[in-house]
Amino acid sequence: MGGDHGLEVTIPATLSFLDSHPRATALLVGRRDEILAALGARGDHPRLTVVHAEQVIGMDEAPAQALRNKRDSSMRVAIRLVKDGAADACISAGNTGALMAISRFVLKTLDGIDRPAIASPLPNEKGGITTMLDLGANVDSTPEHLLQFAILGSALVAALQEIERPSVGLLNIGEEAIKGNDVVKRAADLLRASPLNFYGNVEGNDIYKGTTDVVVCDGFVGNVALKASEGVAHLIAVFIKEEFTRGPLAKLAAAMAMPVLKRFKRRVDPARLNGAALLGLRGIVIKSHGGAGVQAFEAALQRGYDAADHRLLERTIAAMEPFREQLQGGVEPMTES
């Protein structure tokens, strides 16, 4: 039900995904009548089930409010399906804060993980993917949190990209007198002593250089870096457009260059890499961009499918094993009221 476009996007994306994945089955959670109307003739698809949920969480609704007052929201019902083992993954384009709060409350975190983290795939110059976390779920992260993010991100990349020992970089600042704050320095010590494939410190530009497979940072820093990156990409797009429409000669050049510009646009299109993973939970939850179109939402479905298919949870739990003792102390238990 969620996202900026609701069923207009989620339904066609799901149908297209089912068509190209013969082993996949979909549980569409939300208002049955609306979903059936949107499905139309495809409502009788054999690998598709509609699960009714009366409530919908608004995109701007306060997460705590949504958690307390909407026990029958589509989001909550979908996450409960994961908890109950009826679904292998939950994919949502809805309210990020609510998705995080409800996931954490219903699914709980894995042993040794204090709080879930948000991990996103970003394009890099090597033509590959850099996975960055946390992107805003945690502020004021401790060194232990950063270690947890590194373990989670590593397991995600190992599962989704079939890289045995993904390299992990710790986001830091380089040039200045004081290289990083205390938290980062202590996190580097923890990472260096761990069995992870720790590369060392990386700087902001290394994310897009593709220096490491995983980049670990505090959620405040990661969120700002991600949004600044989006801002620059948008600024450049605006400038390109302005230059290519400045007078008839530029417009002619634009017409000539159109196939190239289109290929370029496709390449930097965030749709291709849509689908952030909420990691550290006892279940797979993928967050699609709220503004995702059909193709982008399908990419998010693909990520959820791959994570389940490549046994992300089992891999994560195995990856946590060497840290069991080290991290056990930090668990904040939560109980469903």
Added chain:
Amino acid sequence: MGGDHGLEVTIPATLSFLDSHPRATALLVGRRDEILAALGARGDHPRLTVVHAEQVIGMDEAPAQALRNKRDSSMRVAIRLVKDGAADACISAGNTGALMAISRFVLKTLDGIDRPAIASPLPNEKGGITTMLDLGANVDSTPEHLLQFAILGSALVAALQEIERPSVGLLNIGEEAIKGNDVVKRAADLLRASPLNFYGNVEGNDIYKGTTDVVVCDGFVGNVALKASEGVAHLIAVFIKEEFTRGPLAKLAAAMAMPVLKRFKRRVDPARLNGAALLGLRGIVIKSHGGAGVQAFEAALQRGYDAADHRLLERTIAAMEPFREQLQGGVEPMTES
């Protein structure tokens, strides 16, 4: 003497700057013989003086080391000229950490300012400039530090862009459950209660949207955001180049689009906005990119000239006045050994 290109860049840039600024005089600080050789026939320029300094600080030298061991470095002599009133501003393309450490040590900070901050002009979609600080001089900033950055950035924009009450945004994260960390929340309270033109919280993409004239953040966050931005811009440049050289048709399109692409490149060229200000000191110090070319270094000279010409220091001291009592407690006094 500093920067990646040394005198090859700084000398021609200075000569060109003097030619276009008839009221300007230049003090070239460094090894006299080398400077005179580089000046050649222009060595007798009436508004140009060579000030000898034997030592040069390396680009990778540890700032503490440079501060302790190189009392006769070109950087230190140049900063001392500012302290003594012989120069109105010091412009350097050298080692940032050393420039910061020596500036702080020799010039001292203004009353009420704990540590200097680095402020850079960034392009925005409105076709204007967003000034962001701190960009790496301070990590683990307190709310009071963020308030200081806001005052300093505001005064800089007022002086350089002739904007009477520049709008100030506080860099924060928006989407998630927890909006920002404690430091940012308390900084917002301080800013709201101040006479500054405080806009409120802004997010990473607002830097390039141009939502506010000034964006204030901790140096760790700012440095990461800036480097991530540079990384994205580089990634996009690489992708554009790859697409425009992929086969003969794309190359033809590139030839057609060349004037447009060149105009675009000029527009996003960091040279245009080169020159970060080290703020909060009892003197004007401008840091040029180490890799700056002649044109870029000239832009840094221009910023130093404008800051002096528009009485940045007096304006900053006046802007500090309403905060005198509030900030007085936080001063860390430093004495030259």
